[in-house]
Amino acid sequence: MTVSTAIARLNAADPDFARHLDHLLSWESVSDDAVNQRVLDIIKAVRERGDAALVEFTQRFDGVDAKSIDDLILNRERLELALTRITPAQREALEKAANRVRMYHERQKQDSWQYTEADGTVLGQKVTPLDRAGLYVPGGKASYPSSVLMNAIPAKVAGVAEVVMVVPTPRGEVNELVLAAACIAGVDRVFTVGGAQAVAALAYGTESVPQVDKIVGPGNIYVATAKRHVFGQVGIDMIAGPSEILVVCDGQTDPDWIAMDLFSQAEHDEDAQAILVSPDASFLDRVAAGIDKLLPTMERAEIIEKSINGRGALIQVRDMQQAMEVANRIAPEHLELSVADPQAWLPHIRHAGAIFMGRHTSEALGDYCAGPNHVLPTSGTARFSSPLGVYDFQKRSSIIFCSEQGASELGHTASVLARGESLTAHARSAEYRILTQEKGN
Known part of the structure; x- marks a missing residue:
C-alpha cells in the first residue's frame, strides 16, 4: 500500500488567508433528497407499525434473522455476561474510565434553589432529571464503548430513572466491549436496533421500545437526519459533524508527538479535520516530515491520508497571540495548547469544545479516560455550544410564590x-x- 501526504500549508500573513481558511473549514451535514425521503418513510412506518416495522427494517438493513422483537432485546443478564467475556485488562480499563467520568460529572450536578424577598415573595428554580433518555450507539466494527460511558454516565448522575440504549448488530455482530460498557454505565434496557428506525422508535415509542425524552449519541447520515426530524418531539444532543483537532504549538514539542495527535482525529474518517498552528516555520516542516514518516505505520493509513490531504493544514502565524486569534476563529472541537505555559494562554481562548493543556496532554486521553465528556460541539458550533454533560439530562422549572x-x-x-x-x-x-x-x- 502506497500512501503520501500533501497537507495544505497556509500563512496567516497572506492577503487571502481568511478565504483559504474559510474554504478549509467549510463542511455541511446535508442530507440529499433521497436520504431525507427514505428517513421520513422509515419514521412513518415505525409510527404506524411499531415493533413489526423495527423487525422488518432490522432484517432488511442489518441482515439479522429476527423473528420477533423479542430477538432484538438484550436483558440485564446479557450485559453482565459481557463483563465475563472481555479480558480482565479491558474490564479494568472500562471501570477506571467509568469512575473518572462519573467523578467529573458529579461536579456538574445542579441542585434546586430558592430565595425569599423581604415581603415574603419566594423565587427559585426546581431542577428535575429527565424521566427517560435514549442512547444511540453505532454497532458492528465501528463500535465505541467509550461513547457508551460518555453518554450514559452523565444521564445516570443527573438522576435519569431509565436509560435505553439502541445498538445495531449488523449480520449478528455483537460487540462485547460495548455491552460491558453499558453494564458498567448502568444502562437499563438494550435493543439491538439501529439506523433511522431506532431513532424513530425512541422518539415515538413502540409496543416494546419506550418513548424517551431525549436522544443522544453519534450515528451515520441516516441517524443524523432522523434526529433532525424528531427534534421537537424529543430533545437531541446535537447534530455532530466530523471529528476535529486543532493543535497550537510553540515549536518545542516533539514533532512526532504532534503528527500522531493529528492522526488521532484524522483516523476517524476521511472528513475528519486535523490542523496545526505554530509561529515556527521550521517546526511545521519537521511535523510535515513526521507525518510522512509515520503515516505508513498506521493501520488506517488510507483514511488518514485522505483526511490530511483533503481537510488538514499546517498554518504559520506571526506569534502566539495571532495563534489564539486563529484558534478562536476556528472554534475547534478539540484544542491542544502544546506550549510551555498553557495556563497563561487559557484566558485568550473563547471558543473550544475541550482544551488540552500542555505538551503531555494528548487529545486521546480525553476521548477515553481523563473524565470530561468527549461528546463535543463540532463545525464551529463551540461558539455557542458546550460539551454533553449532566445539565443536558436535567430540566429547570421556575418557582414563583x-x-x-x-x-x-x-x-x-x-x-x-x-x-x-x-x-x-x-x-x-x-x-x-x-x-x-x-x-x-
Whole structure:
C-alpha cells in the first residue's frame, strides 16, 4: 500500500488567508433528497407499525434473522455476561474510565434553589432529571464503548430513572466491549436496533421500545437526519459533524508527538479535520516530515491520508497571540495548547469544545479516560455550544410564590406593562390582587 501526504500549508500573513481558511473549514451535514425521503418513510412506518416495522427494517438493513422483537432485546443478564467475556485488562480499563467520568460529572450536578424577598415573595428554580433518555450507539466494527460511558454516565448522575440504549448488530455482530460498557454505565434496557428506525422508535415509542425524552449519541447520515426530524418531539444532543483537532504549538514539542495527535482525529474518517498552528516555520516542516514518516505505520493509513490531504493544514502565524486569534476563529472541537505555559494562554481562548493543556496532554486521553465528556460541539458550533454533560439530562422549572404584599406591589408593574401591550386580561388579572388600600392611593 502506497500512501503520501500533501497537507495544505497556509500563512496567516497572506492577503487571502481568511478565504483559504474559510474554504478549509467549510463542511455541511446535508442530507440529499433521497436520504431525507427514505428517513421520513422509515419514521412513518415505525409510527404506524411499531415493533413489526423495527423487525422488518432490522432484517432488511442489518441482515439479522429476527423473528420477533423479542430477538432484538438484550436483558440485564446479557450485559453482565459481557463483563465475563472481555479480558480482565479491558474490564479494568472500562471501570477506571467509568469512575473518572462519573467523578467529573458529579461536579456538574445542579441542585434546586430558592430565595425569599423581604415581603415574603419566594423565587427559585426546581431542577428535575429527565424521566427517560435514549442512547444511540453505532454497532458492528465501528463500535465505541467509550461513547457508551460518555453518554450514559452523565444521564445516570443527573438522576435519569431509565436509560435505553439502541445498538445495531449488523449480520449478528455483537460487540462485547460495548455491552460491558453499558453494564458498567448502568444502562437499563438494550435493543439491538439501529439506523433511522431506532431513532424513530425512541422518539415515538413502540409496543416494546419506550418513548424517551431525549436522544443522544453519534450515528451515520441516516441517524443524523432522523434526529433532525424528531427534534421537537424529543430533545437531541446535537447534530455532530466530523471529528476535529486543532493543535497550537510553540515549536518545542516533539514533532512526532504532534503528527500522531493529528492522526488521532484524522483516523476517524476521511472528513475528519486535523490542523496545526505554530509561529515556527521550521517546526511545521519537521511535523510535515513526521507525518510522512509515520503515516505508513498506521493501520488506517488510507483514511488518514485522505483526511490530511483533503481537510488538514499546517498554518504559520506571526506569534502566539495571532495563534489564539486563529484558534478562536476556528472554534475547534478539540484544542491542544502544546506550549510551555498553557495556563497563561487559557484566558485568550473563547471558543473550544475541550482544551488540552500542555505538551503531555494528548487529545486521546480525553476521548477515553481523563473524565470530561468527549461528546463535543463540532463545525464551529463551540461558539455557542458546550460539551454533553449532566445539565443536558436535567430540566429547570421556575418557582414563583408571591406573598399578598408582594403580589400587590408587583401587580402595579405588571399592569402598566400589560396595558402597554394592549393585553387587558393580563393587566386585570394582576390588578385583582392589588391590595384595596393601595388601589385608592
